[in-house]
Ligand SMILES: Nc1ncnc2c1ncn2[C@@H]1O[C@H](COP(=O)(O)OP(=O)(O)O)[C@@H](O)[C@H]1O
């Protein structure tokens with residue numbers, strides 16, 4: 001649905017997004033994850049045909065960016081960083097303006113549909129200036145959807161919302177899955193990306209990693225199981241170390257941290273060996289890494305690579 | 315509905331609810347409407363000797379020299395004609411201030427509320443957007459001065475001697491209001507668009523209004539001092555110059571009004 005090749009944007013010579021090549025599949029929720037200033041908003045603006053790339057190319061819904069921008073704007077819906085609503089206009093009037101600008105045929109029906117869906121129906125005639133931040137964000141979502149776009153671009157849709165409203169908005173986005181819409185979700189919130197996205201692109205000006213949340217995890221940390229024993233003895237440690245499939249072994253108190261390539265296949269052998277060595281197994285679990293750790297690690301690696309590059313250039 | 319109409323309608327809905335902006339347009343119109351009546355009717359009534367004031371006599375004399383037929387009329391009638399004509403010129407400030415306030419507010423206001431980005435993400439062309447905003451500013455500003463002038467005419471007919479109205483609503487007066495009025499409104503909104511691209515605050519943007527107000531005030535004073543008196547040739551010559559300026563200013567505005575420029579450089 002969205003394909004970019006070497007997409008680059010520089011503002012007055014300062015690079016904001018560099019050499020972005022990616023493909024977003026139809027119907028998927030694709031996350032753009034990166035710290036502030038990473039270039040997320042710039043990517044969204046390019047894909048919405050709001051700012052022109054300074055390099056590379058992109059095709060959105062079959063239309064070429066830079067050549068068929070009007071067609072692109074018609075199939076794209078956008079929730080911008082700031083809700084950007086007309087405060088003296090009512091919720092309904094705000095949606096009507098956009099429905100008309102997008103050339104929606106049955107304006108009243110579409111406006112009603114999204115006011116109801118986002119639970120704004122009862123307050124449709126109140127000026128938006130009186131709305132809470134969360135309601136404004138819901139209205140911004142309704143506005144982005146009122147013309148039933150195939151592609152939805154969400155630029156940090158939950159930033160600044162209270163936890164309850166954050167949940168409402170996230171659930172709404174999750175519900176959009178399966179309606180055939182392709183969603184690009186920008187966030188610097190790792191938890192959000194992990195919960196909602198099918199695939200994640202981690203970036204900081206340059207793309208750093210692109211994969212599913214689970215694969216990103218595996219790639220960086222391998223997989224580890226944590227075995228808790230009643231008592232850890234030297235005999236047990238030796239027996240485990242002797243297993244040829246164990247890649248690494250560390251122990252802290254009652255716990256063994258064991259790195260494995262394929263826990264599903266190797267766990268039974270591991271357990272048998274432990275039992276044979278006289279271990280009393282209390283529990284066995286796979287170690288969980290939050291996306292946060294993955295993210296920090298990726299960013300660190302990127303910074304290290306950058307420094308190495310700079311050093312070699314010197 | 316055409317995108318231009320959608321914008322126009324949206325701007326007007328917003329404007330109607332922006333009471334402060336409405337007031338800032340209506341108050342000058344009201345002042346220019348009421349002030350000449352106070353001067354022409356109330357002052358001679360309260361202080362009959364004011365007609366013999368040296369300055370007033372000098373002015374009436376100058377007016378009589380320019381238009382000998384006025385010499386036949388009663389000095390009070392001539393005073394009315396003089397005052398009411400002067401204020402027709404002041405009426406031009408109404409479309410200037412009005413168009414400027416609406417244009418700067420509707421652009422700088424959108425900038426401040428960050429409403430431009432989602433708006434520019436729609437299929438509307440920047441020309442349509444600029445046209446919608448321009449009409450939204452020029453039409454009410456022009457209609458307001460026409461309406462004010464209408465009330466002015468009714469007031470003069472009701473309160474002044476019958477010889478006054480035909481000499482105020484004469485070709486010069488009418489062409490000032492109906493020809494120069496819309497032309498200065500467009501000039502004003504065009505300048506408003508240009509400064510709005512730089513300004514962060516509508517009030518800063520509105521300072522450009524001085525550029526337009528000064529020539530009008532200068533004319534007002536020059537005519538009051540008797541340096542010259544506006545005639546139809548003068549008015550039409552100004553109309554041609556204004557038309558040229560309008561075209562130039564709108565072209566510059568349209569060039570600045572480009573999606574990426576608006577989003578990234580206007581911030
Ligand atoms: N209009 C602009 N002019 C100049 N630089 C900009 C502009 N917009 C963004 N940038 C720069 O581009 C980089 C990426 O910004 P942005 O896309 O907003 O990142 P994010 O949305 O991930 O926080 C930043 O370094 C920012 O300073």
Ligand SMILES: [Mg+2]
Pocket residue numbers: 037040041042081155
């Ligand atoms: Mg951003």
